[in-house]
Every structure is written in C-alpha cells, then in structure tokens.
Amino acid sequence: MQGYRAALLRFDPAADPKQSAIYEADGLLVVGPDARGTQVVQAAGDWATLAPRFPGLVVEHLPGRLIAPGFVDLHLHYPQTNVIGSPADGLLPWLDNYTFPEEQRFESPEYSAAEAAFFLDELLRHGVTTALSFATSHPASVQALFTAAQQRQIRLITGLCLMDRHAPAGLLNRAGSATDATEQSLIDSERLLQQWQGVDRLGYAITPRFAPTSTDAQLRGAGQLAARYPEAWVQSHVAENRDEIAWARALFPQSRSYLATYADFGLMRERSVYAHCIHFDDDDRALMRETGAAAAVCPTSNLFLGSGFFDYAAADRAGFRYGLASDVGGGTSFSPFHTMLAAYYVGREGQAKPGLSLSPQQLWWQHTVGAAQALGLGGRAGGPAVGNLQPGCDADFVVLNPQATPLLARRTARAATLDELLFALIVLGDDRVVERTVISQAF
Ligand code: GUN
Numbered sequence: 199m200q201g202y203r204a205a206l207l208r209f210d211p212a213a214d215p216k217q218s219a220i221y222e223a224d225g226l227l228v229v230g231p232d233a234r235g236t237q238v239v240q241a242a243g244d245w246a247t248l249a250p251r252f253p254g255l256v257v258e259h260l261p262g263r264l265i266a267p268g269f270v271d272l273h274l275h276y277p278q279t280n281v282i283g284s285p286a287d288g289l290l291p292w293l294d295n296y297t298f299p300e301e302q303r304f305e306s307p308e309y310s311a312a313e314a315a316f317f318l319d320e321l322l323r324h325g326v327t328t329a330l331s332f333a334t335s336h337p338a339s340v341q342a343l344f345t346a347a348q349q350r351q352i353r354l355i356t357g358l359c360l361m362d363r364h365a366p367a368g369l370l371n372r373a374g375s376a377t378d379a380t381e382q383s384l385i386d387s388e389r390l391l392q393q394w395q396g397v398d399r400l401g402y403a404i405t406p407r408f409a410p411t412s413t414d415a416q417l418r419g420a421g422q423l424a425a426r427y428p429e430a431w432v433q434s435h436v437a438e439n440r441d442e443i444a445w446a447r448a449l450f451p452q453s454r455s456y457l458a459t460y461a462d463f464g465l466m467r468e469r470s471v472y473a474h475c476i477h478f479d480d481d482d483r484a485l486m487r488e489t490g491a492a493a494a495v496c497p498t499s500n501l502f503l504g505s506g507f508f509d510y511a512a513a514d515r516a517g518f519r520y521g522l523a524s525d526v527g528g529g530t531s532f533s534p535f536h537t538m539l540a541a542y543y544v545g546r547e548g549q550a551k552p553g554l555s556l557s558p559q560q561l562w563w564q565h566t567v568g569a570a571q572a573l574g575l576g577g578r579a580g581g582p583a584v585g586n587l588q589p590g591c592d593a594d595f596v597v598l599n600p601q602a603t604p605l606l607a608r609r610t611a612r613a614a615t616l617d618e619l620l621f622a623l624i625v626l627g628d629d630r631v632v633e634r635t636v637i638s639q640a641f
C-alpha cells in the first residue's frame with residue numbers, strides 16, 4: 199500500500215453535482231491492490247483522522263499540491279490531433295477540407311502507431327486517464343491505438359469507424375475478397391471487439407461515424423452487433439450542425455428525427471454515447487433518457503465550429519446523462535481545464551435569466567464522475583469505477599500544482615473557498631498545472 203498526503207478532491211457520487219465535492223485541505227489518499235490485483239483507492243479522507251488507521255504506511259508528502267481524480271474525456275478523435283485549429287465555415291466543409299484528408303493517412307500502421315503514441319502521451323500529460331476515442335475506418339488504426347493504450351495502461355475505448363458512403367474512397371470501409379465493404383466492416387468490427395473488449399483496461403465501441411456516412415444496411419448491422427454485445431459501447435455524432443441535420447433528415451426521412459434514426463437501427467441503449475446533442479427537441483431528450491444513452495458535450499468544438507450551444511437546463515429537465523469531452527480535433531484543446539471553461543461559457547447561453555453559469559464543482563464533476571457514469575463506469579453492480587477517488591475506485595489521479603504559474607500562484611493564494619480555488623484552476627489552468635498523472639496499475 200502507498201499513501202499520498204496533499205489537499206484532496208473527490209465527489210459524493212450520489213449527491214447533486216452542484217454540491218457533490220468533498221475536499222480536505224490536508225488529506226490522505228491510500229492506494230493498494232484489490233482482489234483482482236488492480237490498484238484501487240483503499241481509503242481517502244482527512245490526514246489527521248485517517249493516518250492513525252495506517253501505522254507504518256509509506257506516505258509521499260506533496261505539500262502545496264492538490265490530488266484530484268483523473269479526468270474522463272467522453273469523446274475525441276485520435277486521428278485528428280494534427281487538424282486542431284483548422285478553420286472552416288462549419289462542420290461539413292471542415293470534414294471535407296481537413297479531416298477526411300488527414301484520416302486517410304491512417305491506412306498506414308506505422309503512421310497510426312506514431313500518432314497513437316503521441317495522442318495518448320498528450321492525454322496523460324493533460325491529466326486524462328479514461329477516454330472514448332474515435333479511430334479511422336482502417337483496422338490498422340484501431341490496432342495501433344489499442345496496442346499503445348495497453349502499453350500505458352490508460353483506460354481507453356475505441357472502435358473501427360463505420361462509413362460505407364459519402365466520403366472519399368480512401369476513407370470508406372474496404373471490401374473483402376468475398377464480401378462487400380458493408381459486410382466486411384461489420385466482420386472487422388466484431389473481430390476487433392472480440393480481440394480487445396475487456397482486455398486489461400480496454401473496451402470496444404461500435405462506431406458508425408454519423409448516420410449520413412452509413413447505409414441502412416451498415417446501421418442495421420451495427421445495431422445487431424450492439425444487441426449481441428451489451429458490454430461493448432456505441433459511439434457516434436448527432437445534432438451538431440444545421441446542415442448536417444438537414445442531410446441526415448433527407449437520407450432517413452422515415453425516422454421521426456435525426457436522433458431517432460439511431461434508435462430505429464438499435465443503436466441507442468446503455469453505453470451509447472452521442473457527441474454534441476445540440477439541436478434536440480424534448481422528444482429527443484426523452485429518447486435519450488428512456489434508452490439510457492448519454493451525451494458527450496463538446497464545448498470547445500461547438501464554439502470553434504460555430505455549431506451551437508448544448509442546452510444544460512433542458513437536459514437536466516429531461517434527466518439524461520451527459521459528460522464533458524474535448525472533441526479534438528474539432529475541439530481546440532486536450533486540456534480538461536480549457537474544456538471546463540468553455541462549458542462555463544456555453545452554460546450561460548441556456549440561462550433563463552442572467553446569473554452564474556455552471557458552478558466549478560458541476561464543471562469538474564462533468565469531466566470526472568459524470569463522464570464516468572455516462573460510460574457506465576461509475577461502479578454500479580461491482581464493475582470498475584473511475585473518475586472519482588472514493589474507496590474502491592481505480593487509482594487514477596492527478597497531482598495538480600495550484601502555483602504552476604506566477605498568476606495562478608497569486609490568484610489561488612487569495613481563494614477563500616473551494617469554489618474560488620476550482621474556478622481559478624479552470625480559468626487559468628492548463629497542462630502546466632498537471633504535475634503528475636498516476637494510472638492504476640495491475641500487479
Ligand atoms: N460528425 C461526423 N464526423 C465528425 C467529426 O469528425 N467531428 C465532428 N465534430 N463532427 C463529426
């Protein structure tokens with residue numbers, strides 16, 4: 199067992215996210231193996247109360263530092279690291295002019311491996327310890343990301359991007375020797391799922407890119423896979439941009455809405471994560487809640503591409519799950535601090551009357567516990583729990599330095615409350631604040 203003494207931030211998973219933070223200015227985090235051999239939190243709390251219960255414990259003292267849960271990034275694209283900051287009129291020209299050309303390079307296993315390594319190291323450097331990421335439509339891109347994630351023991355979920363129409367030839371799924379592209383994409387998905395789902399800390403996501411780039415047959419096949427493998431995830435995009443929505447409606451006129459298209463093909467269930475979810479009506483929101491699907495809210499991306507604003511108030515009224523995501527490379531940063539700050543700005547848009555947007559505790563919750571619960575990794579039914587530092591959670595955490603820059607040191611020294619401290623970190627923080635990222639290691 200190993201102890202860490204520092205300020206400690208964690209969350210009550212059952213409490214209202216607005217007031218769920220638990221904070222000890224002088225805390226102790228005790229980490230050790232569970233029955234599976236995974237390093238989990240054995241105890242967490244106030245140093246003076248807890249330390250006497252662990253005589254002889256080896257303790258690393260980190261004065262002036264804050265230990266917090268590793269961040270959970272609910273949606274991003276590892277093959278888009280190199281297109282961050284590419285300007286465009288909106289989503290569809292951005293895909294055509296920057297994203298689709300770059301993604302074609304992932305046909306190469308060597309290119310994929312180099313990009314996967316850089317991407318994962320960048321996530322860890324920014325304090326992200328769990329991520330749900332897109333790969334490309336090339337099986338080599340999926341193999342490369344899983345392999346690199348396994349080496350680092352980061353919790354990573356990804357899958358083969360399904361797209362059998364409306365994209366450049368170099369990005370469409372390929373036909374096999376005796377199968378068409380649609381059938382082969384489903385065979386490849388199932389093969390990759392069987393190879394990687396549940397291996398170490400890895401998970402597989404059935405990944406139709408978005409409805410417009412899949413035929414009915416491909417969406418139907420993906421839905422059948424989703425039914426056969428309930429332990430696997432589903433990820434896609436929905437209701438991000440008005441031109442995208444018009445396109446999806448024209449291609450699937452029989453569905454009640456763009457979102458309903460996914461439900462009609464069996465792609466909405468627990469462990470389904472839909473990025474954006476901006477232009478919804480209340481029937482869409484009810485469908486999210488009824489099916490147990492979750493929204494990945496991507497504020498830096500939505501501001502950068504001019505897509506619109508996620509409606510937090512309407513989501514809370516409907517009661518569906520959501521969490522924060524960087525959406526790199528539509529998103530502009532790997533930093534959870536930048537994403538939380540952008541969510542604060544976006545949250546102001548839905549305010550019925552002027553006032554504070556989301557509280558810093560709520561923002562932090564959305565990027566940790568909330569995102570983990572959206573993935574079904576909140577610890578229910580004895581499964582793994584991530585995104586928190588309560589006893590039993592995987593010991594994924596960050597050591598933050600609130601004095602990382604001269605301005606941060608001045609500002610955080612004047613923080614009189616926890617909310618003021620968290621706000622200062624959200625507004626002024628970035629990768630310089632993340633002094634260390636610790637990943638739960640199996641023995
Ligand atoms: N919709 C379909 N593909 C994408 C993508 O790569 N990024 C974003 N932001 N939206 C999408």
Ligand code: ZN
Nearest residue numbers: 275435473525
């Ligand atoms: Zn995306």
